[in-house]
Amino acid sequence: MPPAENVHWLFATGLLGFGLCLLARALVGEELWNRSTWRRYLLPAVLFCIGAAMWPVTVFFVVSPIHTLAHTTWAQLTMLAGIAQLGLSAGRLTSRWWNLLVPVAVAASGAMFVVHESNPWFFMRSSFLHHLIGWTLVVGSLIPLVLVFRPRSTALSAGLAALAIAVAVMLYADRDRAPIFGRLSPLAGTAREPAPEVRP
Amino acid sequence: MESELTATLERAAHSTWRALALTAIGPLTVLAGVAWALVQPYRVTLLDPRAHGVWDHVVQPPLLVVTVGVLFHVVVVRPLVRALEGGS
Numbered sequence: 664m665p666p667a668e669n670v671h672w673l674f675a676t677g678l679l680g681f682g683l684c685l686l687a688r689a690l691v692g693e694e695l696w697n698r699s700t701w702r703r704y705l706l707p708a709v710l711f712c713i714g715a716a717m718w719p720v721t722v723f724f725v726v727s728p729i730h731t732l733a734h735t736t737w738a739q740l741t742m743l744a745g746i747a748q749l750g751l752s753a754g755r756l757t758s759r760w761w762n763l764l765v766p767v768a769v770a771a772s773g774a775m776f777v778v779h780e781s782n783p784w785f786f787m788r789s790s791f792l793h794h795l796i797g798w799t800l801v802v803g804s805l806i807p808l809v810l811v812f813r814p815r816s817t818a819l820s821a822g823l824a825a826l827a828i829a830v831a832v833m834l835y836a837d838r839d840r841a842p843i844f845g846r847l848s849p850l851a852g853t854a855r856e857p858a859p860e861v862r863p
Numbered sequence: 864m865e866s867e868l869t870a871t872l873e874r875a876a877h878s879t880w881r882a883l884a885l886t887a888i889g890p891l892t893v894l895a896g897v898a899w900a901l902v903q904p905y906r907v908t909l910l911d912p913r914a915h916g917v918w919d920h921v922v923q924p925p926l927l928v929v930t931v932g933v934l935f936h937v938v939v940v941r942p943l944v945r946a947l948e949g950g951s
Contacts, residue, residue, distance in 0.1 A: 695947060
């Protein structure tokens with residue numbers, strides 16, 4: 664079993680790739696991006712896969728009931744958003760309101776980050792990052808929400824890309840039992856990576 | 864005639880700018896990964912193979928960032944730039 668930080672880094676990698684693709688799509692525009700069939704399905708497929716990858720975390724990292732519940736909800740909503748985007752890309756779904764599943768999934772992801780972190784902000788670095796990522800996603804879900812009504816906005820598309828990349832960077836910064844701004848709660852145990860600035 | 868030419872030139876300049884920005888994303892991502900590895904060399908555990916497990920060797924942020932940058936550039940950007948240049 665990999666340590667939790669490695670799992671976070673793997674998700675960060677998926678999100679970074681997703682964010683870079685969103686940025687590329689924002690730069691060239693949807694028309695050119697969708698000209699190639701595989702590219703049209705790439706972003707929805709990545710979103711779906713991120714949701715599907717949440718299931719092993721749900722099953723193998725059973726920490727508490729709320730942890731399991733959060734990851735299950737998270738996995739289902741992300742997969743649902745991915746499927747809806749696949750349906751829209753394939754032309755099987757036509758109503759633009761299906762796009763609302765993306766902000767719902769983003770906001771729910773943020774809520775899940777906050778809900779399944781039982782420690783306060785400055786308990787250790789992973790606690791801080793869970794709170795930070797959670798609130799970033801909750802606030803950031805406004806971007807895909809506005810995009811539903813202004814789908815051709817380059818600034819909003821780039822903003823969504825920036826949100827994904829920012830969350831990826833925060834996830835990459837995650838470490839198991841590491842200090843945050845020099846603080847590490849004595850209840851957290853010893854830092855996995857020795858840091859000279861630790862001030863318990 | 865003149866305004867048509869101006870519009871064509873503007874479109875071409877816009878496409879060039881977009882192509883330039885697109886081609887910069889992958890290398891910049893790789894550069895970020897390399898910079899991270901230089902700033903925190905202990906992240907690259909391959910330099911100390913016996914002290915770490917397989918997960919630490921394979922799943923380390925600087926390596927993952929470099930891999931994403933390279934894959935993104937080769938798989939996504941190159942065909943996209945070709946399409947962009949073909950389209951313009």
